[in-house]
Amino acid sequence: KNQVEQSPQSLIILEGKNCTLQCNYTVSPFSNLRWYKQDTGRGPVSLTIMTFSENTKSNGRYTATLDADTKQSSLHITASQLSDSASYICVVPYGGSQGNLIFGKGTKLSVKP
Amino acid sequence: DGGITQSPKYLFRKEGQNVTLSCEQNLNHDAMYWYRQDPGQGLRLIYYSQIVNDFQKGDIAEGYSVSREKKESFPLTVTSAQKNPTAFYLCASRPDNRVRRNQPQHFGDGTRLSIL
Numbered sequence: 001k002n003q004v005e006q007s008p009q010s011l012i013i014l015e016g017k018n019c020t021l022q023c024n025y026t027v028s029p030f031s032n033l034r035w036y037k038q039d040t041g042r043g044p045v046s047l048t049i050m051t052f053s054e055n056t057k058s059n060g061r062y063t064a065t066l067d068a069d070t071k072q073s074s075l076h077i078t079a080s081q082l083s084d085s086a087s088y089i090c091v092v093p094y095g096g097s098q099g100n101l102i103f104g105k106g107t108k109l110s111v112k113p
Numbered sequence: 114d115g116g117i118t119q120s121p122k123y124l125f126r127k128e129g130q131n132v133t134l135s136c137e138q139n140l141n142h143d144a145m146y147w148y149r150q151d152p153g154q155g156l157r158l159i160y161y162s163q164i165v166n167d168f169q170k171g172d173i174a175e176g177y178s179v180s181r182e183k184k185e186s187f188p189l190t191v192t193s194a195q196k197n198p199t200a201f202y203l204c205a206s207r208p209d210n211r212v213r214r215n216q217p218q219h220f221g222d223g224t225r226l227s228i229l
Contacts, residue, residue, distance in 0.1 A: 004155070034217055043117075043203050043220030044156075089155070101218070103155035 002027045002094045006104040021107045023073040023090030034091040035075050080111045115140045119221035125229045134189045134224045136204035144209035145187035150201040201225050
C-alpha cells in the first residue's frame, strides 16, 4: 500500500535551536519527494523537491535529505525562527502521474521565544 | 504576481444547500486540483482536471461536483449529498507538460466551510 508517514506528529522547540523532521514512504515506483510548509489558515508552499538521484538539497535554513534505499527523507531546520512555526508536509507522487500525490499528515512545529 | 485565488475565505452552509467554492489561477497551468483537509489528516483529492472540459474523480468525490469551462477556473460545488462538508478546502494547479513534469503544485489559501 502506498503510504507516507511523518514523525513526530508535533514538536516544540526554542527559537534559535535546530530540529529534524522525518518522512518515511512506501510509494512505488518512486520519482520524487516534496516538502511543503503550511502556515495556519494558509495553503501549503513548496520548500523543496528531491528526485531519485539527489541526497541533499538546501533552501536557506532548510536542508532536505533523501535515502532512496531506506525510503526515508528528513527536513532539517537550522537556527529556527518564530516564523518557522507551521505544519511541514511530506508529499510523494504515485501511479506514474505527477499530479496524483500522497500527502503525509504533517508535523506541526511550534517555535517558542 | 501570478497565483491562485480562492474565494470566499470563509463559507457557511445550511442544511440541504449547495455551495460553490471559487478557484481562479493566472499561472497558465493546465492541471487543477481540489483537496479537502481535515484536522490530523493528510490532504485528500476530491477532483482534478488536466485540460479544459475534462475532469476526473479523486479519492473522495462523492457529494461534490466540478466544472472546467475555462483554463483559469475550476469551481467546486459542495452538494447537499455531502453529509460532512465541514473542512478546509484547497485548490491547486500545476503545469502539465513533459518538460515541467517535476514542478510542484501551487496552492491557493483555501476556503473554510462550516455548517450552520
